[in-house]
Amino acid sequence: MHPALSVVIFTSFAGAGYGMLFLLGLLAAAQHHPADLRFNLACLVLTFLLMVVGLLASTRHLKHPERAWRAFSQWRSSWLSREAVAVMLTFVPAGVFALAWLVFVRLDGVWTLFPLLSALGAVAVVVCTAQIYASLRTIPEWHQPLVLPLYLAFALATGTLWVNAVTWSFGVTAPFAPVFALITLVLAWGLKLLYWRRIDGLKPASSTASATGLGRPGGVRTFDPPHAGTNYVMTEMGFQIGRRHASKLRRIALGLGFLLPALGCLVMILAAGPLGILAGWLAAAAGLAGVVVERWLFFAEARHVVMNYYRSQ
Amino acid sequence: MTSLPATPPARKLGLVIDLDTCVGCHACAVSCKEWNTGGYPAPLTDQDPYGAGVTGTWLNRIHSYELEAEIGPAGVEEVGRTIYFPRSCLHCDNAPCVTVCPTGASFKREEDGIVLVDEDKCFGCGLCAWACPYGARELDQGSGTMKKCTLCVDRITDQSLEEAARVPACVQACPASARHFGDLADPDSEVSRLVAARGGYDLMPEMDCAPTNKYLPPRPRRTGNRGQGEAPRLEPLAEAGGFLGWLDRVLAD
Ligand code: SF4
Ligand code: SF4
Ligand code: SF4
Numbered sequence: 001m002h003p004a005l006s007v008v009i010f011t012s013f014a015g016a017g018y019g020m021l022f023l024l025g026l027l028a029a030a031q032h033h034p035a036d037l038r039f040n041l042a043c044l045v046l047t048f049l050l051m052v053v054g055l056l057a058s059t060r061h062l063k064h065p066e067r068a069w070r071a072f073s074q075w076r077s078s079w080l081s082r083e084a085v086a087v088m089l090t091f092v093p094a095g096v097f098a099l100a101w102l103v104f105v106r107l108d109g110v111w112t113l114f115p116l117l118s119a120l121g122a123v124a125v126v127v128c129t130a131q132i133y134a135s136l137r138t139i140p141e142w143h144q145p146l147v148l149p150l151y152l153a154f155a156l157a158t159g160t161l162w163v164n165a166v167t168w169s170f171g172v173t174a175p176f177a178p179v180f181a182l183i184t185l186v187l188a189w190g191l192k193l194l195y196w197r198r199i200d201g202l203k204p205a206s207s208t209a210s211a212t213g214l215g216r217p218g219g220v221r222t223f224d225p226p227h228a229g230t231n232y233v234m235t236e237m238g239f240q241i242g243r244r245h246a247s248k249l250r251r252i253a254l255g256l257g258f259l260l261p262a263l264g265c266l267v268m269i270l271a272a273g274p275l276g277i278l279a280g281w282l283a284a285a286a287g288l289a290g291v292v293v294e295r296w297l298f299f300a301e302a303r304h305v306v307m308n309y310y311r312s313q
Numbered sequence: 314m315t316s317l318p319a320t321p322p323a324r325k326l327g328l329v330i331d332l333d334t335c336v337g338c339h340a341c342a343v344s345c346k347e348w349n350t351g352g353y354p355a356p357l358t359d360q361d362p363y364g365a366g367v368t369g370t371w372l373n374r375i376h377s378y379e380l381e382a383e384i385g386p387a388g389v390e391e392v393g394r395t396i397y398f399p400r401s402c403l404h405c406d407n408a409p410c411v412t413v414c415p416t417g418a419s420f421k422r423e424e425d426g427i428v429l430v431d432e433d434k435c436f437g438c439g440l441c442a443w444a445c446p447y448g449a450r451e452l453d454q455g456s457g458t459m460k461k462c463t464l465c466v467d468r469i470t471d472q473s474l475e476e477a478a479r480v481p482a483c484v485q486a487c488p489a490s491a492r493h494f495g496d497l498a499d500p501d502s503e504v505s506r507l508v509a510a511r512g513g514y515d516l517m518p519e520m521d522c523a524p525t526n527k528y529l530p531p532r533p534r535r536t537g538n539r540g541q542g543e544a545p546r547l548e549p550l551a552e553a554g555g556f557l558g559w560l561d562r563v564l565a566d
Contacts, residue, residue: 001443063437063457070416070434074315080440081415137520138409138446205519206446212378212398213514213528214332219381223395226342226374229367233448236439305517306448309376309400 001139002239003299006061011129012158012291014054015151018122019159020047021094025119027163028101029112039170040101046162048098055087079135083128090121126155133298140202141302146195153188154291160184161261161287164268165280173272178265185265185287189258192294196250199301211308222311237304241297249297257290315414317407322426325498326464327404327525328484329507333532335491337375337397341483345373345401345462348482353463354432358455370453372462373401373483380531392534399492401483402449402462403516403524404428410441410450410461418459426498426525427466432458446520469494497525 024043027033033040059065072088074081097114100107107115130151133142160181167177214220241249264283268276349372350357359369375397382393404421408428411419418435421428430441430450435458442450442459450461465481468474478485484492495504504527507513513527552558 061438063452065436067416067434067436070418070436071438073417074415077316077412078415078440080413080438084415132413132440135413136409136444138444206517208378210517210519211446212376212396213516213530214378214396214398215380219383220396221379221381222376223379224377226376226400227371231368231374232370232451232454233442236442236452237448304443305446305520308517309448 001299001302001304002236003296004061006057008292008295008299010054010058010061011151012054012154012288012295013050013057015126015129015155015291016158016162016288017047017050017052017054018090018125019155019157020050020162021090021159022119022122022156023159023163025097025115025117025122028097028107028115029119031106031108033106034167034170034172035105036170037102037105039166039172040105042166042169043163044098044101046166050162079128079131083125083132086121086124086128090118090125093117093121122155123152126151138305139302140204140305141199142298144195144198146191146198150188150191150195153184153191154294157181157184157188157261158284158287158291161264161280161284164265165277165284168268168272168277168280171272173268173276175269178268181283182262182265185258185262189254192253204303204305206305206308208308211305222309225310233306234310237306238310239300240303240307241300246297246301249293249300253290253293253297255290256286257294260286261290315411315417315419317411317421318423318426320423321406322421322423323498324424324496325404325406325426325525326469326495327426327497327504327527328401328464328481329493329495329497329504329513329527329529330399331489331491331493331511331529332396332398333491333529334489335375335397335399335487336489337377337395338488339375340486340488341399341492342371342373342375344482344486346371348465348468349463352465353467354430354460356453356456357460358453360454368454370451370455370460372449372451372460373399374448375399394531394534396531399483400447400449401526402428402445402464403447403522403526404462404464406523406525407521409444409522413440413444415440425496427464428461429463429466430459430461432456432460435459446517446522447524464494497527 059068071081071084075085093114097118100111100114130148134147137143164177164181208220209215212220261283264279267279346357357370361367378396378398380394380396382389383391404426408421411421411428416434416436418431419441437452437457439452442452450459453460469479480494484494493504493507495502497505499505508527511529513529515524553561
């Protein structure tokens with residue numbers, strides 16, 4: 001599948017933003033954060049920035065963004081519509097949460113409802129995003145039970161890294177935070193390794209034989225394409241990445257997304273002060289960059305069954 | 314509404330495509346483009362139409378495949394051959410392209426099962442094209458909306474046309490009668506009888522889309538020399554004499 005930058009940026013950045021919202025929602029509801037207005041403000045600005053950059057990128061993918069409001073209508077059948085609804089619904093408690101957090105600094109009583117609802121909304125958005133891909137049986141690499149936990153785990157891991165970076169910058173050093181980040185990193189990338197193993201061993205259920213109904217497998221070959229040039233289906237679904245290139249990018253994704261942030265977390269545990277702060281921000285940035293590469297590969301390594309019409313596989 | 318019809322459509326209009334008689338002339342593809350660029354999904358735009366890198370939106374595309382000869386213990390059982398293979402929307406019963414659409418632009422008609430796009434609602438996300446296993450949907454780069462075979466809905470329902478013309482443009486254009494149009498829900502319709510008689514089949518049944526359109530397999534060909542009906546060998550002509558023989562010899566030198 002063609003890895004459109006708009007969608008790659010959307011799922012990775014917005015994923016990190018919703019990961020932050022989830023974590024902040026839980027921390028705020030548990031009153032487990034420094035009583036510092038500037039901390040709250042910094043966290044919220046970063047969260048909304050990541051979410052909004054992602055959401056804006058996603059509208060770049062649309063040919064008629066002015067009709068985007070229509071996407072709220074088909075939640076009964078469409079995961080993309082459900083995602084749009086979840087995004088909008090989540091803005092309501094998240095908005096109240098943000099305002100209340102900035103006014104009261106710490107939330108208690110009924111006010112804890114809003115951070116909790118925000119956390120719930122964040123999960124719902126990421127679930128919908130993952131299901132858009134996981135529900136497509138035309139793309140066997142996406143139609144996998146691992147896809148949903150993967151999206152959730154990456155959102156949590158990157159979100160945690162960003163929250164930790166802000167926390168360290170305010171001089172709060174809770175050693176559990178980087179340990180938790182390490183756990184989420186191991187979880188996310190462990191799942192990813194499993195996923196890569198899984199898709200490398202995929203036996204395609206469809207072939208040119210089943211696509212055309214002609215002959216036994218191997219008995220039918222593409223002879224001539226319908227036209228000399230290219231077309232939308234070929235450029236959108238025909239993108240294919242070489243094996244060597246892919247394995248190089250997998251290593252880059254692991255290095256950026258796992259090794260560097262893990263190293264950063266270790267430094268944070270050992271060193272407070274400027275070194276710990278620097279490590280925190282580098283870990284967050286590298287973690288997100290790693291997920292961008294991972295998301296790019298998620299597309300580039302996926303093969304759509306329609307290509308059985310264009311080349312014998 | 315992108316939920317599929319609650320009750321299966323009573324009529325299922327669709328095409329039956331005969332891979333035995335299709336000669337790969339592209340007449341159906343060209344007439345499809347010609348009719349539909351001014352019809353329901355108008356326009357079907359082209360990009361760089363007169364340049365080297367021309368691309369454009371077509372609702373029907375004709376592939377060619379090569380079938381290997383089948384060699385059994387008794388020699389060639391089936392000769393190798395080229396098959397021409399028209400591909401367009403199959404108007405699936407269980408259409409995933411419809412249910413994924415977030416805007417309500419894609420829908421399946423309750424009355425006859427035709428799958429259409431309401432382009433005034435489509436925002437060009439392309440998700441329906443990802444969901445279709447058959448490559449039947451193309452995002453028009455000119456209009457920014459999704460295009461697909463309409464089953465020529467504006468022709469087959471046009472009461473001002475004489476009855477014989479109320480068929481899809483591609484069906485009317487085909488010089489080999491390789492395309493048949495009718496109601497596949499009615500077991501007595503001409504198309505249903507054709508499917509039954511010729512063993513019409515679904516493409517990629519493993520995708521569970523329950524396509525309405527059916528394909529008729531190529532009929533088996535007679536294989537090689539079986540000793541019957543062989544033409545007599547040609548004998549060399551006897552040399553002519555006289556003037557003609559002389560002329561022949563002169564001209565041959
Ligand atoms: S062939 Fe593709 S576009 Fe047509 S109804 Fe089936 S899934 Fe939808
Ligand atoms: S491209 Fe248009 S018709 Fe297709 S899913 Fe998106 S909005 Fe619906
Ligand atoms: S039925 Fe009409 S729109 Fe569909 S392939 Fe034939 S000519 Fe094209």
